[in-house]
Amino acid sequence: MYARFVRSAAVAVAVTGTLIWAPAASAQPSEPTRSASAVPAETLAPDVGSVEITTKDTAGDTLSGAAFLLLDSAGEEAGRGKTDAQGKLTFPDLAPGVYRLKETASGSPLHEAAADQDVIVTPGATIRLTITDPFKAAKVLLQAKDDKTGKLLPGATVNIGTGTSTLLTLTTGANGTASGELPVMSRKTQFWVEEITAPTGYDLYKPAKTFTAGPGAPATVTITNAKTATVLPPTQKPTDKPTVKPSDKPSPSKPGKDEDVSVPSDSGTPTADKTASSTAAPAPAGSLAHTGADATPWLIGSAAILIAAGGGALIAARRRRTDNSTDDGSSES
Numbered sequence: 001m002y003a004r005f006v007r008s009a010a011v012a013v014a015v016t017g018t019l020i021w022a023p024a025a026s027a028q029p030s031e032p033t034r035s036a037s038a039v040p041a042e043t044l045a046p047d048v049g050s051v052e053i054t055t056k057d058t059a060g061d062t063l064s065g066a067a068f069l070l071l072d073s074a075g076e077e078a079g080r081g082k083t084d085a086q087g088k089l090t091f092p093d094l095a096p097g098v099y100r101l102k103e104t105a106s107g108s109p110l111h112e113a114a115a116d117q118d119v120i121v122t123p124g125a126t127i128r129l130t131i132t133d134p135f136k137a138a139k140v141l142l143q144a145k146d147d148k149t150g151k152l153l154p155g156a157t158v159n160i161g162t163g164t165s166t167l168l169t170l171t172t173g174a175n176g177t178a179s180g181e182l183p184v185m186s187r188k189t190q191f192w193v194e195e196i197t198a199p200t201g202y203d204l205y206k207p208a209k210t211f212t213a214g215p216g217a218p219a220t221v222t223i224t225n226a227k228t229a230t231v232l233p234p235t236q237k238p239t240d241k242p243t244v245k246p247s248d249k250p251s252p253s254k255p256g257k258d259e260d261v262s263v264p265s266d267s268g269t270p271t272a273d274k275t276a277s278s279t280a281a282p283a284p285a286g287s288l289a290h291t292g293a294d295a296t297p298w299l300i301g302s303a304a305i306l307i308a309a310g311g312g313a314l315i316a317a318r319r320r321r322t323d324n325s326t327d328d329g330s331s332e333s
Contacts, residue, residue, distance in 0.1 A: 047123035051091040051099070055083045055131045057111055059186045062087030063133055065107030070119075071100040082107065094121045106133045110187065110215040137181035138189075138213035140221060142170045144177075144199060147224040152176025156205075156223065157197035162189060171197070184215050193221055203228055 055066040063083065070079040070091050078099060079091040098120050103113040111133040119127055144156035157171040160182060170178040182191065190212050195205040202225035213219040 048093045049121040050126045051119055052126055052128045053089045055087045057133050067105040069102045069104055073098050096121050096123050112136055135184045136216035138184050139218040140180050140182045142178045143222045144172045145224050147226045153199040155199040158193055158195045160191055160193055162191050188212055188214055
Protein backbone atom coordinates (compact mmCIF):
# COMPACT_ATOMS: atom_id res chain seq x y z
CA MET A 1 0.00 0.00 0.00
CA TYR A 2 1.29 3.38 -0.93
CA ALA A 3 1.16 6.33 1.51
CA ARG A 4 0.15 9.69 0.18
CA PHE A 5 0.44 12.94 1.94
CA VAL A 6 -2.40 15.38 1.59
CA ARG A 7 -1.77 19.01 2.31
CA SER A 8 -4.89 20.92 3.13
CA ALA A 9 -5.16 24.44 2.05
CA ALA A 10 -6.11 25.55 5.47
CA VAL A 11 -7.51 24.18 8.62
CA ALA A 12 -9.68 26.42 10.59
CA VAL A 13 -9.58 25.92 14.24
CA ALA A 14 -11.78 27.93 16.42
CA VAL A 15 -9.91 28.96 19.51
CA THR A 16 -11.57 31.47 21.62
CA GLY A 17 -13.05 33.15 18.59
CA THR A 18 -9.69 33.47 16.73
CA LEU A 19 -9.10 31.53 13.52
CA ILE A 20 -5.66 29.91 13.39
CA TRP A 21 -4.45 28.29 10.08
CA ALA A 22 -2.31 25.25 10.60
CA PRO A 23 -1.04 22.70 8.05
CA ALA A 24 -2.29 19.18 8.45
CA ALA A 25 -0.97 15.88 6.90
CA SER A 26 -2.53 12.43 6.73
CA ALA A 27 -1.70 8.99 5.14
CA GLN A 28 -4.27 6.62 3.51
CA PRO A 29 -4.06 3.46 1.51
CA SER A 30 -4.38 3.66 -2.25
CA GLU A 31 -6.44 1.21 -4.35
CA PRO A 32 -5.51 0.30 -7.97
CA THR A 33 -7.75 1.69 -10.61
CA ARG A 34 -9.61 -0.93 -12.63
CA SER A 35 -8.56 -1.09 -16.24
CA ALA A 36 -10.88 -1.63 -19.18
CA SER A 37 -9.35 -5.07 -19.83
CA ALA A 38 -10.68 -6.34 -16.59
CA VAL A 39 -14.23 -5.67 -17.66
CA PRO A 40 -15.96 -8.85 -18.94
CA ALA A 41 -16.14 -8.84 -22.74
CA GLU A 42 -19.39 -9.41 -24.59
CA THR A 43 -20.09 -12.94 -26.06
CA LEU A 44 -19.17 -13.00 -29.74
CA ALA A 45 -21.07 -15.08 -32.48
CA PRO A 46 -19.41 -18.55 -32.99
CA ASP A 47 -17.44 -19.30 -36.17
CA VAL A 48 -19.26 -21.31 -38.88
CA GLY A 49 -18.22 -24.09 -41.28
CA SER A 50 -19.44 -25.55 -44.59
CA VAL A 51 -19.79 -28.85 -46.50
CA GLU A 52 -18.89 -29.24 -50.17
CA ILE A 53 -20.03 -32.36 -52.11
CA THR A 54 -18.72 -33.84 -55.37
CA THR A 55 -20.75 -36.73 -56.85
CA LYS A 56 -19.27 -39.40 -59.14
CA ASP A 57 -20.00 -42.99 -60.24
CA THR A 58 -17.78 -46.06 -59.95
CA ALA A 59 -16.35 -45.35 -63.41
CA GLY A 60 -15.15 -41.91 -62.22
CA ASP A 61 -17.67 -39.80 -64.17
CA THR A 62 -19.27 -36.81 -62.38
CA LEU A 63 -23.03 -36.90 -61.88
CA SER A 64 -25.23 -33.84 -62.11
CA GLY A 65 -28.73 -33.59 -60.68
CA ALA A 66 -28.09 -35.75 -57.61
CA ALA A 67 -30.34 -34.53 -54.77
CA PHE A 68 -29.13 -34.28 -51.13
CA LEU A 69 -30.66 -33.43 -47.76
CA LEU A 70 -28.63 -32.29 -44.72
CA LEU A 71 -30.04 -32.81 -41.20
CA ASP A 72 -28.62 -31.44 -37.92
CA SER A 73 -28.14 -33.45 -34.71
CA ALA A 74 -31.77 -32.76 -33.75
CA GLY A 75 -33.02 -34.17 -37.06
CA GLU A 76 -33.99 -30.74 -38.36
CA GLU A 77 -33.30 -29.79 -41.96
CA ALA A 78 -30.11 -27.76 -42.29
CA GLY A 79 -30.02 -27.61 -46.07
CA ARG A 80 -30.97 -29.32 -49.34
CA GLY A 81 -29.98 -29.06 -53.01
CA LYS A 82 -28.82 -30.75 -56.23
CA THR A 83 -25.39 -31.13 -57.78
CA ASP A 84 -24.53 -28.84 -60.70
CA ALA A 85 -23.06 -29.73 -64.11
CA GLN A 86 -19.70 -30.42 -62.44
CA GLY A 87 -21.35 -32.70 -59.91
CA LYS A 88 -20.84 -30.21 -57.01
CA LEU A 89 -23.09 -28.93 -54.19
CA THR A 90 -22.18 -26.72 -51.17
CA PHE A 91 -23.92 -26.23 -47.80
CA PRO A 92 -22.52 -22.93 -46.32
CA ASP A 93 -22.81 -21.20 -42.91
CA LEU A 94 -23.22 -24.32 -40.80
CA ALA A 95 -22.83 -24.19 -37.04
CA PRO A 96 -20.22 -26.61 -35.69
CA GLY A 97 -21.61 -30.03 -34.92
CA VAL A 98 -22.57 -33.43 -36.34
CA TYR A 99 -24.85 -33.60 -39.39
CA ARG A 100 -26.54 -36.41 -41.32
CA LEU A 101 -26.13 -36.33 -45.12
CA LYS A 102 -28.77 -38.20 -47.17
CA GLU A 103 -28.85 -38.64 -50.95
CA THR A 104 -32.52 -38.70 -51.92
CA ALA A 105 -32.03 -39.31 -55.67
CA SER A 106 -29.09 -40.07 -57.96
CA GLY A 107 -30.55 -38.12 -60.87
CA SER A 108 -29.61 -40.97 -63.28
CA PRO A 109 -31.57 -44.03 -64.47
CA LEU A 110 -28.33 -46.06 -64.40
CA HIS A 111 -27.27 -45.28 -60.83
CA GLU A 112 -28.40 -46.01 -57.29
CA ALA A 113 -28.31 -43.41 -54.49
CA ALA A 114 -25.37 -43.65 -52.09
CA ALA A 115 -25.82 -44.69 -48.47
CA ASP A 116 -26.35 -42.09 -45.71
CA GLN A 117 -23.34 -40.83 -43.77
CA ASP A 118 -22.45 -38.53 -40.87
CA VAL A 119 -20.51 -35.27 -41.35
CA ILE A 120 -18.68 -33.37 -38.59
CA VAL A 121 -18.53 -29.60 -39.17
CA THR A 122 -15.74 -27.64 -37.45
CA PRO A 123 -15.48 -23.85 -37.05
CA GLY A 124 -13.92 -22.02 -39.97
CA ALA A 125 -13.40 -25.17 -42.07
CA THR A 126 -14.91 -26.53 -45.28
CA ILE A 127 -15.53 -30.28 -45.27
CA ARG A 128 -15.11 -31.70 -48.77
CA LEU A 129 -16.78 -35.05 -49.55
CA THR A 130 -16.77 -37.26 -52.66
CA ILE A 131 -19.97 -39.27 -52.98
CA THR A 132 -19.82 -42.37 -55.23
CA ASP A 133 -23.12 -43.58 -56.68
CA PRO A 134 -23.04 -47.27 -57.67
CA PHE A 135 -24.45 -48.53 -60.96
CA LYS A 136 -27.73 -50.38 -60.84
CA ALA A 137 -27.29 -54.17 -60.87
CA ALA A 138 -27.85 -56.18 -64.05
CA LYS A 139 -30.67 -58.77 -64.05
CA VAL A 140 -29.22 -62.21 -64.92
CA LEU A 141 -31.24 -65.25 -66.05
CA LEU A 142 -29.38 -68.61 -66.09
CA GLN A 143 -30.54 -71.57 -68.19
CA ALA A 144 -29.07 -75.10 -68.33
CA LYS A 145 -30.08 -77.25 -71.31
CA ASP A 146 -29.50 -80.71 -72.81
CA ASP A 147 -27.17 -80.20 -75.76
CA LYS A 148 -29.21 -82.56 -77.96
CA THR A 149 -32.86 -82.05 -77.03
CA GLY A 150 -32.77 -78.54 -75.53
CA LYS A 151 -34.54 -79.80 -72.40
CA LEU A 152 -34.05 -77.53 -69.36
CA LEU A 153 -31.97 -79.25 -66.67
CA PRO A 154 -32.14 -78.73 -62.87
CA GLY A 155 -29.16 -78.93 -60.55
CA ALA A 156 -26.58 -76.97 -62.59
CA THR A 157 -24.44 -74.63 -60.44
CA VAL A 158 -22.32 -71.85 -61.99
CA ASN A 159 -20.06 -69.04 -60.79
CA ILE A 160 -20.20 -65.67 -62.57
CA GLY A 161 -17.49 -63.04 -62.15
CA THR A 162 -15.08 -60.61 -63.70
CA GLY A 163 -11.30 -60.65 -63.59
CA THR A 164 -10.28 -62.83 -60.65
CA SER A 165 -13.40 -62.09 -58.57
CA THR A 166 -16.51 -64.27 -58.31
CA LEU A 167 -19.53 -61.97 -58.00
CA LEU A 168 -22.51 -64.35 -58.18
CA THR A 169 -23.31 -68.08 -57.75
CA LEU A 170 -26.52 -69.53 -59.21
CA THR A 171 -28.09 -73.05 -59.19
CA THR A 172 -30.90 -73.98 -61.58
CA GLY A 173 -34.10 -75.16 -59.92
CA ALA A 174 -36.72 -77.70 -60.93
CA ASN A 175 -37.60 -75.65 -64.03
CA GLY A 176 -33.96 -75.58 -65.17
CA THR A 177 -33.51 -71.81 -64.59
CA ALA A 178 -32.16 -69.42 -61.93
CA SER A 179 -32.03 -65.61 -61.65
CA GLY A 180 -30.12 -63.02 -59.66
CA GLU A 181 -28.67 -59.52 -59.61
CA LEU A 182 -25.13 -59.01 -60.86
CA PRO A 183 -23.22 -55.90 -59.71
CA VAL A 184 -21.67 -53.96 -62.60
CA MET A 185 -18.79 -51.48 -62.53
CA SER A 186 -19.37 -49.65 -65.81
CA ARG A 187 -21.95 -49.07 -68.49
CA LYS A 188 -20.79 -52.24 -70.29
CA THR A 189 -19.04 -54.92 -68.29
CA GLN A 190 -17.78 -58.31 -69.52
CA PHE A 191 -18.25 -61.34 -67.27
CA TRP A 192 -17.10 -64.98 -67.35
CA VAL A 193 -19.17 -68.10 -66.55
CA GLU A 194 -17.86 -71.35 -65.00
CA GLU A 195 -20.00 -74.41 -64.24
CA ILE A 196 -18.88 -76.07 -61.00
CA THR A 197 -21.65 -78.70 -60.66
CA ALA A 198 -23.30 -80.49 -63.59
CA PRO A 199 -26.88 -81.83 -63.59
CA THR A 200 -27.24 -85.47 -62.58
CA GLY A 201 -26.27 -87.77 -65.46
CA TYR A 202 -24.45 -85.03 -67.40
CA ASP A 203 -20.87 -83.88 -67.90
CA LEU A 204 -19.59 -80.46 -66.84
CA TYR A 205 -19.85 -77.61 -69.33
CA LYS A 206 -16.12 -76.97 -69.89
CA PRO A 207 -15.84 -74.44 -72.76
CA ALA A 208 -14.94 -70.87 -71.74
CA LYS A 209 -18.01 -68.63 -71.90
CA THR A 210 -18.35 -64.83 -71.50
CA PHE A 211 -21.15 -62.30 -71.83
CA THR A 212 -21.68 -58.52 -71.48
CA ALA A 213 -24.17 -56.81 -69.18
CA GLY A 214 -25.12 -53.18 -68.48
CA PRO A 215 -26.61 -51.36 -65.45
CA GLY A 216 -30.24 -52.32 -64.84
CA ALA A 217 -30.39 -54.29 -68.12
CA PRO A 218 -31.47 -57.97 -68.38
CA ALA A 219 -28.93 -60.59 -69.52
CA THR A 220 -29.57 -64.29 -70.32
CA VAL A 221 -26.83 -66.89 -69.86
CA THR A 222 -27.30 -70.39 -71.36
CA ILE A 223 -25.05 -73.41 -70.84
CA THR A 224 -25.49 -76.80 -72.54
CA ASN A 225 -24.62 -80.15 -70.99
CA ALA A 226 -23.93 -83.45 -72.73
CA LYS A 227 -25.11 -86.72 -71.22
CA THR A 228 -22.46 -88.83 -69.53
CA ALA A 229 -21.40 -91.67 -71.88
CA THR A 230 -22.50 -95.17 -70.79
CA VAL A 231 -19.56 -97.59 -70.40
CA LEU A 232 -20.44 -101.09 -71.72
CA PRO A 233 -19.05 -104.19 -69.92
CA PRO A 234 -16.16 -105.97 -71.72
CA THR A 235 -17.18 -108.79 -74.11
CA GLN A 236 -16.28 -112.48 -73.41
CA LYS A 237 -12.85 -113.41 -74.70
CA PRO A 238 -12.79 -116.20 -77.36
CA THR A 239 -11.34 -119.61 -76.35
CA ASP A 240 -9.33 -122.16 -78.34
CA LYS A 241 -11.75 -124.98 -77.51
CA PRO A 242 -13.89 -126.10 -80.46
CA THR A 243 -17.58 -125.60 -80.09
CA VAL A 244 -20.25 -127.92 -81.40
CA LYS A 245 -22.85 -126.41 -83.58
CA PRO A 246 -26.38 -127.22 -82.52
CA SER A 247 -27.06 -128.52 -86.02
CA ASP A 248 -24.39 -131.28 -85.55
CA LYS A 249 -25.99 -132.67 -82.41
CA PRO A 250 -28.33 -135.62 -82.97
CA SER A 251 -31.85 -135.20 -81.75
CA PRO A 252 -34.92 -137.46 -81.78
CA SER A 253 -36.37 -135.50 -84.67
CA LYS A 254 -33.11 -134.81 -86.51
CA PRO A 255 -30.49 -137.60 -86.85
CA GLY A 256 -26.79 -137.00 -86.88
CA LYS A 257 -24.65 -137.01 -89.97
CA ASP A 258 -23.50 -140.68 -89.61
CA GLU A 259 -26.72 -142.15 -88.22
CA ASP A 260 -28.98 -144.42 -90.30
CA VAL A 261 -32.38 -143.17 -91.20
CA SER A 262 -35.30 -145.56 -91.09
CA VAL A 263 -36.80 -145.99 -94.52
CA PRO A 264 -40.43 -147.07 -94.69
CA SER A 265 -41.00 -150.36 -96.47
CA ASP A 266 -43.57 -151.09 -99.10
CA SER A 267 -45.91 -152.30 -96.41
CA GLY A 268 -45.64 -149.00 -94.60
CA THR A 269 -43.57 -150.39 -91.70
CA PRO A 270 -40.29 -148.58 -91.22
CA THR A 271 -37.23 -150.81 -91.49
CA ALA A 272 -33.70 -150.07 -90.48
CA ASP A 273 -30.78 -150.50 -92.82
CA LYS A 274 -28.91 -153.57 -91.56
CA THR A 275 -25.38 -152.26 -91.43
CA ALA A 276 -22.69 -152.39 -88.82
CA SER A 277 -23.20 -148.74 -88.12
CA SER A 278 -26.86 -149.32 -87.18
CA THR A 279 -25.83 -151.15 -84.03
CA ALA A 280 -22.95 -148.81 -83.20
CA ALA A 281 -23.29 -146.57 -80.17
CA PRO A 282 -24.05 -142.93 -80.96
CA ALA A 283 -20.99 -140.72 -81.22
CA PRO A 284 -20.35 -138.56 -78.17
CA ALA A 285 -21.02 -134.82 -78.55
CA GLY A 286 -18.06 -132.84 -79.79
CA SER A 287 -16.35 -135.77 -81.60
CA LEU A 288 -16.69 -137.58 -84.91
CA ALA A 289 -18.85 -140.75 -85.19
CA HIS A 290 -17.11 -144.15 -85.38
CA THR A 291 -16.71 -145.69 -88.88
CA GLY A 292 -16.35 -149.27 -90.10
CA ALA A 293 -12.56 -148.99 -90.20
CA ASP A 294 -12.47 -148.76 -86.42
CA ALA A 295 -14.18 -152.28 -86.06
CA THR A 296 -11.74 -154.15 -88.37
CA PRO A 297 -9.44 -155.53 -85.59
CA TRP A 298 -12.49 -156.82 -83.73
CA LEU A 299 -13.81 -158.60 -86.82
CA ILE A 300 -10.45 -160.27 -87.45
CA GLY A 301 -10.20 -161.50 -83.88
CA SER A 302 -13.76 -162.82 -83.94
CA ALA A 303 -13.06 -164.72 -87.20
CA ALA A 304 -9.94 -166.32 -85.69
CA ILE A 305 -11.92 -167.44 -82.66
CA LEU A 306 -14.65 -168.92 -84.88
CA ILE A 307 -12.07 -170.74 -87.01
CA ALA A 308 -10.37 -172.21 -83.95
CA ALA A 309 -13.71 -173.28 -82.52
CA GLY A 310 -14.71 -174.86 -85.85
CA GLY A 311 -11.42 -176.80 -86.06
CA GLY A 312 -11.88 -178.13 -82.55
CA ALA A 313 -15.41 -179.26 -83.33
CA LEU A 314 -14.21 -181.06 -86.52
CA ILE A 315 -11.49 -182.94 -84.61
CA ALA A 316 -13.99 -183.98 -81.94
CA ALA A 317 -16.44 -185.23 -84.59
CA ARG A 318 -13.73 -187.34 -86.26
CA ARG A 319 -12.77 -188.90 -82.92
CA ARG A 320 -16.37 -189.84 -82.23
CA ARG A 321 -16.59 -191.48 -85.64
CA THR A 322 -13.40 -193.53 -84.97
CA ASP A 323 -14.70 -194.65 -81.61
CA ASN A 324 -18.02 -195.76 -83.10
CA SER A 325 -16.26 -197.80 -85.81
CA THR A 326 -14.15 -199.61 -83.19
CA ASP A 327 -17.19 -200.44 -81.15
CA ASP A 328 -19.02 -201.90 -84.15
CA GLY A 329 -16.06 -204.20 -85.06
CA SER A 330 -15.86 -205.60 -81.59
CA SER A 331 -19.53 -206.50 -81.54
CA GLU A 332 -19.38 -208.41 -84.88
CA SER A 333 -16.58 -210.62 -83.77
